[in-house]
Amino acid sequence: MNLTFYPGPSQLYPQVEGYLQDAYSSGILSMNHRSTAFMDMMAQTIAGLHEKLNIPLDYEVYFTSSATECWEIISQSLVEKSSLHAFNGAFGAKWFEYAQRLHPAFGHEFEFNTLLDVEASEHFAKSELLCLTHNETSNGTALSYQSLKHTRKNFAGLIAVDATSSMAGVVLPWEMGDVWFASVQKCFGLPPGLGVLIVSPRAIEKAKAIGERNHYNSLLFVRDNFQKNQTPYTPNTLAIYLLGRVMQQVPPIELVDDEIVKRAEDLYAFFHDEGFEVLVDKPSVRSHTVMALRGAEGWINALREKALENGVLLGKGYGTWKNTSLRIANFPALTDSDLSRLKKIMESQNPA
CATH class of the missing domain: 3.40.640.10 (Type I PLP-dependent aspartate aminotransferase-like (Major domain))
Structure with missing residues (x-):
């Protein structure tokens, strides 16, 4: 990993x-x-x-x-x-x-x-x-x-x-x-x-x-x-x-923020296009730095396992959603290339 x-x-x-x-x-x-x-x-x-x-x-x-x-x-x-x-x-x-x-x-x-x-x-x-x-x-x-x-x-x-x-x-x-x-x-x-x-x-x-x-x-x-x-x-x-x-x-926070928001919007659009279900339905209360997807426990485990096989660690669910969600960080140390790698792994992994 x-x-x-x-x-x-x-x-x-x-x-x-x-x-x-x-x-x-x-x-x-x-x-x-x-x-x-x-x-x-x-x-x-x-x-x-x-x-x-x-x-x-x-x-x-x-x-x-x-x-x-x-x-x-x-x-x-x-x-x-x-x-x-x-x-x-x-x-x-x-x-x-x-x-x-x-x-x-x-x-x-x-x-x-x-x-x-x-x-x-x-x-x-x-x-x-x-x-x-x-x-x-x-x-x-x-x-x-x-x-x-x-x-x-x-x-x-x-x-x-x-x-x-x-x-x-x-x-x-x-x-x-x-x-x-x-x-x-x-x-x-x-x-x-x-x-x-x-x-x-x-x-x-x-x-x-x-x-x-x-x-x-x-x-x-x-x-x-x-x-x-x-x-x-x-x-x-x-x-x-x-x-x-x-x-x-690091650059000033205003520039970091611009990049994080842009990447978050891109990821949420990718999740929508791929048929993934975002845990938070209401866009106005969604985080730009931590994203959560929900699904059946078997699908969650399979997706995390596939990511691990490709050298990528995805976050487990937490609390109420421990077994039925996974979490994905969108932090500044990650790059656009890292996100492209993540999306390639997740493509065609639609739980449906």
Whole structure:
């Protein structure tokens, strides 16, 4: 297997191989994380994220071990009373379930073929934090700009957004959320082991008002260190270095977005022409970075097996659709040539 469309961990940028050797040769991997060399490297990586992803300058960027750790940081440091979680799939549900272990949390599950309508929840006006999943990896849905804009306008509290399968792949409306987070093993085209946490001035003020400093990953303690270009614990230096190199390599996010959307439209048209059934019926809520097809379990297994025989890995189904769907990543590290190879394998594999 030499090509993967698995939606995380997923295909690496081919340049990463050289960056690994560069990291070793540079000596940065042996540097103390309080050293000038490390602090300069991390500052450059954060600057690259601001520049290439067009993150507002007053939004601060921190690194964590994973996107999952960000769930914990948000619950510990930004919630005094309760949070509201709107979700339509397995990963949003997992975030909700974990938050309930730390504080009162309320769930608002909506059907995955519908637009977000979190105002229907009786807890909408009373919650201090609203948690959303921008791109639900389990079923291939995504929140539209208009949905986020409408929610931002009508929700008074903070909004936290899990963008694990979309950050660095599509343009994100940063001002529509106060906390954004992701892991690097998807659209960043990197190995797993690093989370990116992005917080707004409003979120920082809320953290200060709560004043929670009981944990090593409390938001204020993390921030104290990052303001000095340091980390609260010994970090994944290699992952931070690789992320910085990738940010130097990639074009601005607007150009990446154009390419990802164009390829997604091409793939969805191919699926339609070949008679494949897309899990998400409503085009306006379909993801551009993770696509899900549905069908009988036997057909799903046969298609994945044929792909494997040709050196290509397709993503298994997840959650409710574990046995009756497969998922296909459309991440920036993949190329038009890779997609052509995928389509050639899938041609004439219509389940009908």
